[in-house]
Structure formats: structure tokens, C-alpha cells
């Protein structure tokens with residue numbers, strides 16, 4: 001990066017929200033436009049943890065052939081369950097009693113990290129095919145601070161991860177998709193939040209299993225969370241015998257000694273989950289605040 005750069009649109013964070021916007025801007029562009037996308041991860045998608053069951057409505061709008069290899073997906077849900085579990089019990093709630101939110105048949109099973117990488121490729125390909133449309137992607141460049149011009153956001157101060165001198169990236173429009181890492185400054189400066197923020201933590205592992213569970217989704221309630229602790233488990237069966245197992249739990253647990261990674265281990269020790277992962281191997285793991 002040079003010392004001062006100016007764009008029409010600056011997107012802070014290359015998560016699915018900002019990448020959707022970038023994709024749409026490139027699609028709509030009928031005159032020259034310069035777009036910059038910054039992300040703190042060294043590779044786009046590198047800091048994204050979610051294994052998501054995603055309603056294909058938006059995917060279809062962006063990528064009409066989403067289910068035919070246009071973007072990386074892990075499978076399409078064919079069976080979904082809401083399960084109420086105890087230390088040894090596992091009961092799937094009868095379908096007619098399952099709230100529609102937990103019915104995921106037809107949903108895309110995504111690895112958001114792969115999706116982001118795939119979206120960047122699509123966006124840059126589309127931009128290259130359009131005269132005057134420039135999309136510059138800067139992975140490994142965390143935005144450090146918002147730069148104001150009076151009450152207007154003029155851009156952000158950027159630092160690269162190797163510790164070089166900070167640059168300033170200016171733009172006519174700056175969009176923050178950084179989940180609040182630096183945009184919380186905007187929230188307090190312009191008094192944008194009416195309701196208090198609720199925080200949860202997600203812990204997740206990806207397993208390679210002996211048997212394929214592709215297309216199957218379980219959401220769990222109850223064990224191993226303590227009564228009064230908001231949250232639940234999720235298990236997503238992906239292609240290539242991959243199985244995503246995770247827990248999301250509120251950070252306002254009544255028990256201050258709760259250890260989210262241990263909660264996930266307790267879910268994995270459940271006989272039902274053991275039946276899925278026994279003989280398999282752990283591929284990767286991670287945690288994120290959401």
C-alpha cells in the first residue's frame with residue numbers, strides 16, 4: 001500500500017455481508033468504480049469460523065447456479081432434526097412440533113471460510129471483465145482506526161500485519177462489516193445502538209468420519225448446558241465424510257466457571273455423537289465470538 005489511497009467504496013472486512021455488497025456493486029456497475037476490500041486475515045476467509053446452514057434464497061440471487069458448483073458448498077440439507085438431549089438420552093422432537101426456524105431441508109451447508117474465498121474469486125473475475133471496474137483486495141490489512149472528516153467517515157487507518165507504517169485508506173463511502181472490532185466507535189459516537197449487545201461464543205470442530213452424514217443436520221437443546229444457560233449444539237453432515245460439531249452459548253452464563261471448549265467435549269462424549277465420530281479423526285477446530 002502507498003501512504004494515501006482513495007477509493008469510491010471501501011469495505012472493511014471480507015465476511016459474507018461485505019462480499020455480498022461487493023458482488024452486487026460489481027454486478028450493477030455501469031460506470032467506472034474503484035472498490036477496496038480490507039481484511040485482517042492473511043487469506044480471505046482465514047478468520048471465519050462458521051459452518052453455516054444457510055437459506056438458499058440469497059445465494060440463488062447472487063449465484064443462480066449455487067447448487068451446481070458455482071460456489072463452494074458442503075452439501076444440501078436433506079434431513080434436519082431438533083434434538084433434546086440429556087447426558088445419555090437423545091430424543092428427536094417430532095417434526096410437527098419443530099419450529100420452522102429449525103427446519104433446514106433444502107438449505108445450503110456452507111463452510112463460510114471457503115465461501116468467502118470463492119466469492120472473492122468470483123468478484124474479481126467479474127470486475128476484470130468490466131471496463132473501469134476495479135476491485136482491490138487487501139488481505140492481512142486490519143483497519144486500526146476510523147478517520148473522520150468532521151462527522152463524515154473519510155476512511156480508515158490501516159496497519160499491515162508485518163508492522164509497517166500505518167497508511168490511510170480514504171473513500172467516498174466506507175462500509176463496516178467488521179462485526180464491531182473498530183466500528184463500535186461509530187456506534188458510540190453516533191449513538192446507534194438502542195438495545196444492549198448480546199454476546200455468545202461459538203466453539204466448533206470439523207471431523208472426518210468413517211461413515212458419511214452428508215445432508216443431515218441436528219440442532220440440540222439441553223445437555224451439556226446448565227439450566228438457564230442460553231445456547232445449543234449443532235452438527236452438520238458435509239461432503240467427503242466431514243462432520244461439523246459445535247456449540248453456541250451465551251456469554252452471560254449463570255456459572256462464571258463455564259469453559260466453552262469443555263462444553264463441546266461433553267457434547268462429543270454423548271453416546272449418540274460418539275457413535276458418529278468413533279474411529280474418525282479431528283481435522284480442525286476453532287472458536288469465535290458472535
Ligand SMILES: Cc1cc2nc3c(=O)[nH]c(=O)nc-3n(C[C@H](O)[C@H](O)[C@H](O)COP(=O)(O)OP(=O)(O)OC[C@H]3O[C@@H](n4cnc5c(N)ncnc54)[C@H](O)[C@@H]3O)c2cc1C
Nearest residue numbers: 013015016017039040047050052053142143178181202288
Ligand atoms: C460457530 C458459529 C456457527 C454459526 N452457524 C451459523 C449457521 O448455521 N447459520 C448462519 O446463518 N449463521 C451462522 N453463524 C453466524 C454467521 O457466521 C455470521 O452471521 C456471519 O458470518 C456474519 O457475516 P459478516 O460478514 O457480518 O461478519 P463475519 O463473517 O464475522 O466477517 C467479518 C470479517 O471482518 C474481518 N475483520 C474484522 N475486523 C477487521 C478489521 N479491523 N479490519 C479488517 N477486517 C476485519 C474479519 O476477519 C472477518 O473476515 C455462525 C457463527 C459461528 C461463530
